[in-house]
Amino acid sequence: MERLQKVIAAAGVTSRRKAEGLISSGKVRVNGEVITQLGTKVSAQDRVEVNGIPLMKEAKRYFLLYKPRQIISSVHDEKGRKTVVDFFPEIQQRLYPVGRLDYNTSGLIILTNDGQLANLLTHPRYQIEKNYVAKVNGIPDKMALKKLQHGVRLAAKKTAPAKAKLLSSDHRKNTAIVSLTIHEGMNHEVRDMLQAVGYPVDKLSRERYAFLTTEGLTAGESRPLKHQEVAALKKLAQTGKLR
Structure with a gap:
């Protein structure tokens, strides 16, 4: 029922x-x-x-989109800005995004009409990992990375421990590329975490959602999820394990 x-x-x-x-x-x-x-x-x-x-039951549809920057992660926008569903004009089913990516954040986002799976993937108890790569101003030291790894205090709450790694640095421009993996989904969380340790974000992209990546896609491109990928997402959300 x-x-x-x-x-x-x-x-x-x-x-x-x-x-x-x-x-x-x-x-x-x-x-x-x-x-x-x-x-x-x-x-x-x-x-x-x-x-x-x-009422007719819709066939379930699942897509992976490489969201460009300056696109709204919503079904519609009151200001008339382009949304993630605008990339699927040929799909008859009513798609909606699983979670959100900030307006100026690019990267992987799932769209579906499967509300049950969307709820599983976005519920914090299931701890689905999401990996972000950020270009930041300044070069994070070991202490900053350690703070991110243990969780930092934001206005709303203390974040859960994260996986943080310095990927590269440019001492001449005083910028760095940082990888941050989290399983929470608070608004602007990655940007706020890096800001909290003193390294504001210049550019941000979500590179991985669970085991899914944007490999083979460029910004604005999408692909249907494979049956095996959907099954694996459901199992991961329900059990925390792929196998």
């Missing part, structure tokens, strides 16, 4: 929040009966209609 608004959203009709509005306004029927009570649960055998149209 699933909550009615979740079933409507999973079918790709609209977002869960808007589905709640449809239910409250009496536009949803279950087995011919108008339902206005939020939290009503239905099974796969129940007939659900929205605005008189029977």
Whole structure:
């Protein structure tokens, strides 16, 4: 049994929040009966209609996108800026991004209409690793890297321990390339962590999500996830292990 608004959203009709509005306004029927009570649960055998149209289950779709900078990680943007879903005009299903990448951050992001998998991947308890590569101003010393590795205090909370490594440095320009691997997903977390230890970010890219990478893609390109990759993501999210 699933909550009615979740079933409507999973079918790709609209977002869960808007589905709640449809239910409250009496536009949803279950087995011919108008339902206005939020939290009503239905099974796969129940007939659900929205605005008189029977609900059809969408085929699940999974994509990996190499997000360019200055793209919004959302379904739509109030300011009219380009979003990650605009890269999939030919896809009929209602895709949405799994988590977010900042407007000025490039790199790997997953898009799907599988709400269950999206929830698993974004829930902090499952600790999915995400690797970022940052160009920073200044050259981090061992003490700064050690602070990142043990977690740093931000305004909201102390971050979980991270994997931090200095990849290269340019003493003439006083810049460095740093690899940072985290499993949390707070807004601007990587930028804020590096800022907190004294090294503001100039450029940032997410290079890896779990075992997935952007290998073979350039900014703006995408590819469908393979069946084996989807299965591995589900297993990793549920058990923390690939095997």
